[in-house]
Amino acid sequence: MFVKNLSFKYKNSKREILKDISFNLKKDKVNVLVGLNGTGKTTLFDCITNILKPNEGVLNFPSIDQILYLTQTIYFSPELKGKDFVKFISRIDNKVPFKFPESYTIKMDERSRNLFLHLWNTKIGRMSVGEKRWLFITVLSGLKRKLYILDEPTSGVDPSSRIRILKNIDKLVKDGSYCFISTHQLQDLSHIDCNIIMLHLGKVIYEGDYYKWLENNNTHNPDIAFDRSIE
Numbered sequence: 254m255f256v257k258n259l260s261f262k263y264k265n266s267k268r269e270i271l272k273d274i275s276f277n278l279k280k281d282k283v284n285v286l287v288g289l290n291g292t293g294k295t296t297l298f299d300c301i302t303n304i305l306k307p308n309e310g311v312l313n314f315p316s317i318d319q320i321l322y323l324t325q326t327i328y329f330s331p332e333l334k335g336k337d338f339v340k341f342i343s344r345i346d347n348k349v350p351f352k353f354p355e356s357y358t359i360k361m362d363e364r365s366r367n368l369f370l371h372l373w374n375t376k377i378g379r380m381s382v383g384e385k386r387w388l389f390i391t392v393l394s395g396l397k398r399k400l401y402i403l404d405e406p407t408s409g410v411d412p413s414s415r416i417r418i419l420k421n422i423d424k425l426v427k428d429g430s431y432c433f434i435s436t437h438q439l440q441d442l443s444h445i446d447c448n449i450i451m452l453h454l455g456k457v458i459y460e461g462d463y464y465k466w467l468e469n470n471n472t473h474n475p476d477i478a479f480d481r482s483i484e
């Protein structure tokens with residue numbers, strides 16, 4: 254899966270957001286897109302998933318039915334409960350939903366199981382931001398796809414649940430899928446094996462191993478590596 258010479262500009266804007274960018278996704282690593290706010294990460298994901306049409310370039314990705322794209326905001330009626338969301342997602346792949354929540358929790362650790370059982374009967378409008386994000390990602394990653402694109406999957410989530418979410422994503426890779434995520438929580442990346450793609454001023458300024466990126470910037474701290482990369 255790759256992007257070659259992609260350029261993109263919004264119709265109502267003069268600024269070219271993506272300027273002739275190229276990179277490859279790695280199959281055996283979590284591919285992580287990093288960059289300043291407003292640098293074009295969501296725009297790039299929208300191009301890959303055909304929501305936006307690039308001005309130029311080649312996008313070599315699976316058809317949309319083989320991609321799961323979790324955008325930063327997904328709307329689900331606040332009056333519905335966690336179980337309604339779980340059942341709705343099960344039906345996407347024509348699976349008959351389980352009747353009892355325990356059937357979904359067999360492979361979960363104790364903390365995740367307790368949270369899942371709690372959220373099952375909680376109205377979505379009453380879940381915290383982090384609880385909602387955790388539930389959506391946990392359930393959506395149960396759908397088998399060739400490529401998972403997750404836009405800031407850990408934003409607003411507590412440290413312990415962030416690690417769980419990342420381990421979940423890591424498992425998708427180990428099970429043979431491609432994963433492409435964005436994040437601003439760079440410290441978390443030490444928990445997974447990842448390939449960094451860094452966007453800055455419309456260009457890919459780094460593509461490669463996370464630890465090599467730290468080494469290139471003479472630091473163990475990814476926030477400092479980020480800052481030094483854009484200097």
Ligand SMILES: Nc1ncnc2c1ncn2[C@@H]1O[C@H](COP(=O)(O)OP(=O)(O)OP(=O)(O)O)[C@@H](O)[C@H]1O
Nearest residue numbers: 263265266270288289290291292293294295296297
């Ligand atoms: N529909 C639009 N029309 C014009 N400009 C837009 C539109 N949507 C986004 N932009 C601009 O494109 C740029 C890139 O936005 P994008 O949402 O891709 O950034 P991002 O890297 O995902 O940011 P963040 O890290 O804050 O989520 C921003 O300057 C934004 O203002």
